[in-house]
Amino acid sequence: MKPKIVIIEDERDLLELLEYKLSKEFEVEGFLSTKKVREFLDEEDVDLLIVDRNLPTEEGSEFVASLRKEGNDIPVIFLTAKDQEKDVEEGFIRGADDYITKPFNFNELILRIKAVLRRYKPQLQDHIEYKDIVMIPSSNEVFVDGNPIHLTKLEFRLLMEFVANAGRVLSRDHLLENVWGDMKQERSVNVAIKRLKEKIDPNKEKNYIESVRGVGYKLC
DSSP states (O other): OOOEEEEEOSOHHHHHHHHHHHTTTSEEEEESSSTTHHHHHHHSOOOEEEEOSOOSSSOHHHHHHHHHHTTOOOOEEEEESOOSHHHHHHHHHTTOSEEEESSOOHHHHHHHHHHHHHHHOOOOOOOEEETTEEEETTTTEEEETTEEEOOOHHHHHHHHHHHHTTTSOEEHHHHIIIIITTSOOHHHHHHHHHHHHHHHOTTSOSOOEEEETTTEEEEO
């Protein structure tokens, strides 16, 4: 699977060029501002951010600093026209793993991306097994009957919560508090569980997750 990269760049032409060039080696998702990036990071397993600093809604390094303050340690490369020494220092202080100034060389950018990804490549941790489900927390990988299943970050956390509490009925309030955290949306529980069930049991043969009417859900 290709590493997934998010690019935040407010110049549409440059964003499209970056997406085209980088998509040959990486899975790429582009945004013109930081507005919807947090939601995307919460849903998807992203390996690297490439962030411009001159953004319309939120200055790029301030956005990264806020991610760091929230405990998000996703690797970040700033790609920006801010090229003064104080700008570079500020970028690293606010959470950069690398800092590239415009204009830039695409080949060098790709090499720097690969270098940062090598440094942050997660080490394999012990598997977590439940029946025929195998989960690898270090890489958010899930296998059912040995077959890889793609889950979003939210779905992965949801399944982890069920596995950690196998056999117990978990209320919607419990799931909202322990899986969704600050992004509490009660309707999201039913939708997320439905999607999770469809992914880990597409043929509806195993019935991993059972609905307990009026109470919540449990992993059987």
